[in-house]
Amino acid sequence: MLGSVSAKLAMLDSAVQSLGPFAAPVYALTLVVSGMIPLPAFNVLVLGAGSLFGVTLGFGVVYPAALAGASLGFFLGRRMPASLRRRIPQKLTMLQGALADGGFTTLLLLRLTPLPFAPSNLFLGSIPAVPFGTYIAATALGFLRLCVNVLIGSRVRGMIDGEGTALEQGLVAGGALTFALALGNICRMLLKRKAAESKQEE
Numbered sequence: 001m002l003g004s005v006s007a008k009l010a011m012l013d014s015a016v017q018s019l020g021p022f023a024a025p026v027y028a029l030t031l032v033v034s035g036m037i038p039l040p041a042f043n044v045l046v047l048g049a050g051s052l053f054g055v056t057l058g059f060g061v062v063y064p065a066a067l068a069g070a071s072l073g074f075f076l077g078r079r080m081p082a083s084l085r086r087r088i089p090q091k092l093t094m095l096q097g098a099l100a101d102g103g104f105t106t107l108l109l110l111r112l113t114p115l116p117f118a119p120s121n122l123f124l125g126s127i128p129a130v131p132f133g134t135y136i137a138a139t140a141l142g143f144l145r146l147c148v149n150v151l152i153g154s155r156v157r158g159m160i161d162g163e164g165t166a167l168e169q170g171l172v173a174g175g176a177l178t179f180a181l182a183l184g185n186i187c188r189m190l191l192k193r194k195a196a197e198s199k200q201e202e
Helices: 002-017 020-033 043-080 096-112 119-127 133-162 164-199
Strands: none
Touching: 002 020, 002 096, 002 164, 020 043, 043 119, 096 133, 096 164
């Protein structure tokens, strides 16, 4: 899996290098747009930030851009026509009742779960019962998890550049990936439970 990721990051690196000093702003703008438009490989872009800019600057690029994109996607979702709402993935729509009733905790669980970025922003904005203040607070806290993705990207870049031993870099990246997957699975199970409880109450 890490081999496939490293190949994608190498391709992304070569594409971004030509931007020179504009690389970070353009990269951040791409992430903002991806919060409103379902662009492919959002997670690869987050990993790429760690590969291209390192952990500190990479997270500094990713975190505010992801929050800005999530905010714009939310407000766009408020005006989403019914024809587009029907295209939202079913695994999101099944949570509508739980999200309307669950408040901050349910929103935080959703933000800790690696669901499709733009569709989840649009979907949450389309639920009138979800206030923006609660949404952005849960998003700001939940998106701290993106630091793990940035770290993985930086470690994979270290493996490509031959920094340290491949074993050391692989252990760090593999450990971070395992943590991210475990956290996502736990939050996914809790969300399913809340969705089932909400459906029973109806």
